[in-house]
Amino acid sequence: EAGVAQSPRYKIIEKRQSVAFWCNPISGHATLYWYQQILGQGPKLLIQFQNNGVVDDSQLPKDRFSAERLKGVDSTLKIQPAKLEDSAVYLCASSLDLGGYTFGSGTRLTVV
Amino acid sequence: GESVGLHLPTLSVQEGDNSIINCAYSNSASDYFIWYKQESGKGPQFIIDIRSNMDKRQGQRVTVLLNKTVKHLSLQIAATQPGDSAVYFCAEMEANQAGTALIFGKGTTLSVSS
Numbered sequence A: 001e002a003g004v005a006q007s008p009r010y011k012i013i014e015k016r017q018s019v020a021f022w023c024n025p026i027s028g029h030a031t032l033y034w035y036q037q038i039l040g041q042g043p044k045l046l047i048q049f050q051n052n053g054v055v056d057d058s059q060l061p062k063d064r065f066s067a068e069r070l071k072g073v074d075s076t077l078k079i080q081p082a083k084l085e086d087s088a089v090y091l092c093a094s095s096l097d098l099g100g101y102t103f104g105s106g107t108r109l110t111v112v
Numbered sequence B: 001g002e003s004v005g006l007h008l009p010t011l012s013v014q015e016g017d018n019s020i021i022n023c024a025y026s027n028s029a030s031d032y033f034i035w036y037k038q039e040s041g042k043g044p045q046f047i048i049d050i051r052s053n054m055d056k057r058q059g060q061r062v063t064v065l066l067n068k069t070v071k072h073l074s075l076q077i078a079a080t081q082p083g084d085s086a087v088y089f090c091a092e093m094e095a096n097q098a099g100t101a102l103i104f105g106k107g108t109t110l111s112v113s114s
Helices: none
Strands: A005-007 A010-013 A019-024 A031-037 A044-050 A053-056 A065-068 A075-079 A088-095 A101-103 A107-111 B004-006 B010-014 B019-025 B032-038 B045-051 B056-058 B062-067 B072-077 B086-096 B099-104 B108-113
Touching: A005 A088, A010 A019, A019 A088, A019 A107, A031 A075, A044 A065, A044 A075, A044 B099, A075 A088, A101 B045, B010 B019, B019 B086, B019 B108, B032 B062, B032 B072, B045 B056, B045 B062, B045 B072, B072 B086
Parallel strands: A010 A107, B010 B108
Antiparallel strands: A005 A019, A019 A075, A031 A044, A031 A088, A044 A053, A065 A075, A088 A101, A088 A107, B004 B019, B019 B072, B032 B045, B032 B086, B056 B062, B062 B072, B086 B099, B086 B108
């Protein structure tokens, strides 16, 4: 079974620039999550999709972050404009049922 | 909101020793817990889980213990190997707008020396 694919692996941008991350979940997984992991901390949930609908985005800084999952498969997470404190690893995960989360390797974002 | 935390940020052991990583949680309503291992440059990897109707669950070289009275969770790794070196997170399944979501603690870095 193929895992959760994420790209790019690394990204360096200047503050106030825009950036987008892409995630392809495991085939058949209806639920998709984006987590932010700041260095030295545990992952923090940003947004949760069920198929192509958002079911929880209460922790997403909506003034600068946006995410979509138009066809209920792939998802993109965008930051515009980026701030220094957005430097982190952005993890995508998908699940079929309760507890069955599979994580991708993440995108490491550095904002300078 | 309530969150999951770990007692120690780092743990150093010798190869072959048994390792114990602890976690305290505060949400008494949580009924499902998972331990994850995260190696450098990778996403968290599932190790073992436990539901609140259990006190203990064993896997291959790993055991999770749950003490609901004091809201404490531990991960025991038998005969620790250099390949076990990683950051370990406990996570609890918490109710949210969508139903449930995983909430992670801060992590314990396990270093195994040979």
